Amino acid sequence: MIRHLLSSADLDAGTALQILDTAAEMATVAGREVKKLPALRGRTVVNLFYEDSTRTRISFEAAAKRLSADVINFTVKGSSVAKGESLKDTALTLQAMGADAVVVRHPASGAPYQLADWVDGSVVNAGDGTHEHPTQALLDAYTMRSRLGRLAGLSVAVVGDVLHSRVARSNVLLLSTLGAKVTLVGPPPLIPVDIAAALAPGAAVCYDLDSVLPQSDVVMMLRVQRERMNDSYFPSAREYARRYGLDGSRMRRLPEHAIVMHPGPMNRGMEITSEVADSPRSTIVEQVANGVSVRMAVLYLLLGGNNR
Amino acid sequence: MTAYLITNVSVLGAAPTDLLIRDGVVAETGVGLTAPGAVVVDGTGLVALPGLVDLHTHLREPGREDAETVETGSRAAALGGYTAVCAMANTSPVADTAGVVEQVWRLGREAGLVDVQPIGAVTVGLAGERLAELGAMADSAARVRIFSDDGHCVADPRLMRRALEYVKAFDGIVAQHAEEPRLTEGAQMHEGEISTRLGLTGWPAVAEEAIIARDVLLAEHVGSRLHICHVSTAGSVDVLRQAKARGVQVTAEVTPHHLLLTDEKAVTYDPVYKVNPPLRTAADVAALRTALAEGVVDIVATDHAPHAVEDKECEWAYARPGMLGLETALSITLDVLGPRWDLIAERMSRTPARIAGLTEHGHDPAPGAPANLTLVDPAARRVVEPTELASRSRNTPYARMTLPGRIVATFLRGEATVLDGKAVK
Numbered sequence: 001m002i003r004h005l006l007s008s009a010d011l012d013a014g015t016a017l018q019i020l021d022t023a024a025e026m027a028t029v030a031g032r033e034v035k036k037l038p039a040l041r042g043r044t045v046v047n048l049f050y051e052d053s054t055r056t057r058i059s060f061e062a063a064a065k066r067l068s069a070d071v072i073n074f075t076v077k078g079s080s081v082a083k084g085e086s087l088k089d090t091a092l093t094l095q096a097m098g099a100d101a102v103v104v105r106h107p108a109s110g111a112p113y114q115l116a117d118w119v120d121g122s123v124v125n126a127g128d129g130t131h132e133h134p135t136q137a138l139l140d141a142y143t144m145r146s147r148l149g150r151l152a153g154l155s156v157a158v159v160g161d162v163l164h165s166r167v168a169r170s171n172v173l174l175l176s177t178l179g180a181k182v183t184l185v186g187p188p189p190l191i192p193v194d195i196a197a198a199l200a201p202g203a204a205v206c207y208d209l210d211s212v213l214p215q216s217d218v219v220m221m222l223r224v225q226r227e228r229m230n231d232s233y234f235p236s237a238r239e240y241a242r243r244y245g246l247d248g249s250r251m252r253r254l255p256e257h258a259i260v261m262h263p264g265p266m267n268r269g270m271e272i273t274s275e276v277a278d279s280p281r282s283t284i285v286e287q288v289a290n291g292v293s294v295r296m297a298v299l300y301l302l303l304g305g306n307n308r
Numbered sequence: 309m310t311a312y313l314i315t316n317v318s319v320l321g322a323a324p325t326d327l328l329i330r331d332g333v334v335a336e337t338g339v340g341l342t343a344p345g346a347v348v349v350d351g352t353g354l355v356a357l358p359g360l361v362d363l364h365t366h367l368r369e370p371g372r373e374d375a376e377t378v379e380t381g382s383r384a385a386a387l388g389g390y391t392a393v394c395a396m397a398n399t400s401p402v403a404d405t406a407g408v409v410e411q412v413w414r415l416g417r418e419a420g421l422v423d424v425q426p427i428g429a430v431t432v433g434l435a436g437e438r439l440a441e442l443g444a445m446a447d448s449a450a451r452v453r454i455f456s457d458d459g460h461c462v463a464d465p466r467l468m469r470r471a472l473e474y475v476k477a478f479d480g481i482v483a484q485h486a487e488e489p490r491l492t493e494g495a496q497m498h499e500g501e502i503s504t505r506l507g508l509t510g511w512p513a514v515a516e517e518a519i520i521a522r523d524v525l526l527a528e529h530v531g532s533r534l535h536i537c538h539v540s541t542a543g544s545v546d547v548l549r550q551a552k553a554r555g556v557q558v559t560a561e562v563t564p565h566h567l568l569l570t571d572e573k574a575v576t577y578d579p580v581y582k583v584n585p586p587l588r589t590a591a592d593v594a595a596l597r598t599a600l601a602e603g604v605v606d607i608v609a610t611d612h613a614p615h616a617v618e619d620k621e622c623e624w625a626y627a628r629p630g631m632l633g634l635e636t637a638l639s640i641t642l643d644v645l646g647p648r649w650d651l652i653a654e655r656m657s658r659t660p661a662r663i664a665g666l667t668e669h670g671h672d673p674a675p676g677a678p679a680n681l682t683l684v685d686p687a688a689r690r691v692v693e694p695t696e697l698a699s700r701s702r703n704t705p706y707a708r709m710t711l712p713g714r715i716v717a718t719f720l721r722g723e724a725t726v727l728d729g730k731a732v733k
Contacts, residue, residue: 192510
């Protein structure tokens, strides 16, 4: 097993599938009356969050607690950062406290890489800037597999602000590793340069959502911030929704079995309408539940699993 | 004043000879010289070059003496074979008045290790809004001739035009940091495959090329001299090649790091590789090497940019851009150009001295020439150890790399500043 999970690129197909299979076992715990396993008793997991992300933090917190780990939430906002403590000093503090794993969310791309140099424990990237969010990709893959029965050969459209999306980067890498075919869709200014060469040679780019939908098994809608229009990435929220938003009529162009995903939080009416978000095709709530199972699997395998 | 007799040394790769240095000049050359009382320096196996001249150095004083001072930077320069450096204006306070440039100039004289020629800011506070008192800086004791807002682009085309025109009155030159600011907002590294993978905001090549294209047209229009700092892209080389073919009075520099390193270095997110303009692609490196050999790019300049540890040991996005260069520049140029000593002298000494108007520098060691020269051991190889550098900072991107060539001695107006590879003071 790998020591850190910093990028989806750290996962080969075997390791990724091992995590998904372990997650499936972990999911059975959620159905029990006592939702707890003793696997990480006595181990310390620190959630080091430099950004507000309640949903990701509580998902990791629930995962660690269900494995009986001691959880320390270290939210750095207006405290150490305001006082100017460096990431390195914070890392040395966590090191001194004996953190076995540090789950880090940070607004700067690459910060988990530096953290991994400064602590002995395992580092899990819970989202760094506009770089990656590998556990999101794992839970997305888990969700696709449980809904559609497979990953290899699936056609997945990732739609929206790919440029600023760590979810998109991690998904392109992981899905390509697992044999799915990814098409990135969005207005050209929001598709980063050389994306296929950068991430996955098999990935395709398309600027026309309607042409992609009929061949898609999965449509993953990315959150798009309205404020991007002030930077001329697109003219207006309304035009964005018209060209790249997923509404009921577009959803009906999907194959019968196709699912609609969203990492949340959603901008209803922007990239996705309520009709779609609340439809049976939508996996949005399952994704949240699966997130806990997948993060349990990641923590278990990094900390307990094969190392002891 | 001590006289030095350098024996059996190859001047720019020619057959070995002796050089007698006395009273600040090269007094005599020839085989079998004798000079009673002179200190003998064995030049066997060494190559004598005119003292190197750096058109682009950040000495950080006044303001960030924790990162570098005029004295520590001067020592690093001498150890790198330099006898003159041009100190950039982005200090704190900014070198935008006669007072500040005279202070830097005086500190350089006191250190006495290289000639420190201050560069003046083009605009007040580097803010890009109104011209600094360029004439006052030109008339000061520092005799400023190069003006630059380096670190910032003079982005306003009208202001750039006026600056180019204004400095003609005292044979000045504007050195442009070519970076269209609207195209590089938040930029962290070269825009391309690697920036996409790393999720770091891209710094597109066109942001540099567009400003160079504009400024060569402006310089042509008003008939002024223009210098382009740290050219980093193949497209910039094309623009310069065309402009020079038309006879535009434009010169350009390339840094050692843009001749050697690529954006692949960013994959570890180690901010020691963060620099502005950013490291580019292998194709850009190849184009820059060719341009330097051909003379489309006129000189090598270091953009020596010392930074305190805390400004580099942090998240990439929060780190300051820049890397050390003075103590490794000759080795990298030697690596890139090979032992073409006349070409190296042209790119690292004569031409930069001419652009800067430093008449005492850039002269080959010959009888009567000012004794500003350096001795290189081309056969030596050394491993770069950050802790062994004379700079006060440690942000070298070449840590633990093995580089060819070693500076054995440097002489400034006949006084040794470096002997046996060590600074004399």
